[in-house]
Amino acid sequence: MIDLRSDTVTLPSDEMREAARDAAVGDDVYGDDPTVNELEARAAELVGKEAALFVPSGTMGNQIAARVHADPGQEALVDEKAHVYEWEVGGFAQLSGLQVRAYDAGERAAPTPAQVRDHAREESLHVAGTGVLCLENTHNARGGVAVPKADIDAAADAARDLGIPVHLDGARLFNACVALDEDPTAMVERVDTVMCCLSKGLGAPVGSMLAGPEAFIEEAVRVRKQFGGGMRQAGLIAAPGLVALDNVDRLADDHANATVLAEGLDAVSGLSVPTPDTNIVVVDSEGAGLTAEEFVELCDDVGVLGGTFGQYHTRFTTNLNVSRADVERAVDLVADAVESR
Numbered sequence: 001m002i003d004l005r006s007d008t009v010t011l012p013s014d015e016m017r018e019a020a021r022d023a024a025v026g027d028d029v030y031g032d033d034p035t036v037n038e039l040e041a042r043a044a045e046l047v048g049k050e051a052a053l054f055v056p057s058g059t060m061g062n063q064i065a066a067r068v069h070a071d072p073g074q075e076a077l078v079d080e081k082a083h084v085y086e087w088e089v090g091g092f093a094q095l096s097g098l099q100v101r102a103y104d105a106g107e108r109a110a111p112t113p114a115q116v117r118d119h120a121r122e123e124s125l126h127v128a129g130t131g132v133l134c135l136e137n138t139h140n141a142r143g144g145v146a147v148p149k150a151d152i153d154a155a156a157d158a159a160r161d162l163g164i165p166v167h168l169d170g171a172r173l174f175n176a177c178v179a180l181d182e183d184p185t186a187m188v189e190r191v192d193t194v195m196c197c198l199s200k201g202l203g204a205p206v207g208s209m210l211a212g213p214e215a216f217i218e219e220a221v222r223v224r225k226q227f228g229g230g231m232r233q234a235g236l237i238a239a240p241g242l243v244a245l246d247n248v249d250r251l252a253d254d255h256a257n258a259t260v261l262a263e264g265l266d267a268v269s270g271l272s273v274p275t276p277d278t279n280i281v282v283v284d285s286e287g288a289g290l291t292a293e294e295f296v297e298l299c300d301d302v303g304v305l306g307g308t309f310g311q312y313h314t315r316f317t318t319n320l321n322v323s324r325a326d327v328e329r330a331v332d333l334v335a336d337a338v339e340s341r
């Protein structure tokens with residue numbers, strides 16, 4: 001089985017398991033867990049923010065950020081294909097009382113400054129007002145697009161000029177940085193806060209980091225507790241997270257494998273596959289007369305796992321547990337399956 005459903009399916013390495021076993025721990029709700037404290041300090045430094053908070057999931061990190069930045073009744077400005085809008089179960093509405101206003105970020109996967117200005121709303125007797133702008137990098141639903149620093153900066157500056165705080169959903173921030181050869185600190189310097197996942201391409205079993213100014217993180221600790229994310233001897237899961245931070249540079253291997261996979265599949269008659277920026281490969285199977293559901297089933301039958309990503313689109317995600325030989329074999333298996341139907 002070649003599992004390309006997501007970069008979340010990776011299994012913790014022996015080194016991660018040993019780190020978990022040997023971790024020094026304490027009660028993190030009291031701030032007593034030295035391993036969590038070390039992870040938070042290291043993550044804050046890596047992205048150049050004053051402080052960071054360990055949270056159980058990327059979703060919780062984004063939801064805490066929205067709650068802390070915006071007030072109930074305000075608007076969150078997001079891309080219509082943003083993870084926070086499409087895949088977080090309406091959390092902005094239910095957990096923070098926010099109304100979403102969506103823009104279409106298009107292929108560049110980030111709003112232009114003009115889009116930010118056009119969609120931002122100033123609070124008045126009749127108007128809710130914009131409480132937060134959310135950006136996403138890499139942009140998952142738009143095909144793992146690595147958004148250049150200049151585009152993030154321009155959008156963030158436009159919002160901050162209007163007094164609107166900016167949160168970056170950087171579940172795959174390090175994929176973007178590796179693909180663009182950009183320093184993470186520089187990439188997020190103009191956004192107020194950033195969430196990044198340890199449990200995706202970096203391979204940790206659990207957890208994400210939320211980073212930002214000291215005062216923001218202080219409030220985020222309270223909201224994390226309220227959302228049920230206060231954890232006790234969390235050093236057991238923070239320790240593999242520290243090991244995961246050593247996996248940033250090797251994301252380049254996932255990107256190279258994704259390119260091999262995309263080029264191989266694009267050569268199959270009926271399949272159309274753009275060359276990816278990062279580790280997400282999106283296959284359009286309409287030309288082969290296959291819906292995404294039919295294509296995923298065909299691949300599944302030959303031992304290649306992916307996920308539907310629209311009516312005719314399927315997502316394959318390269319990851320830590322998938323080798324070059326695996327993606328080459330995946331191309332052969334899928335090519336045979338499509339051509340011998």
Ligand SMILES: *Cc1c(COP(=O)(O)O)cnc(C)c1O
Nearest residue numbers: 057058059060083140169171197
């Ligand atoms: C996976 C993902 C998240 C959420 O992370 P979880 O840990 O699965 O909750 C948020 N944003 C993006 C872009 C993601 O891909």
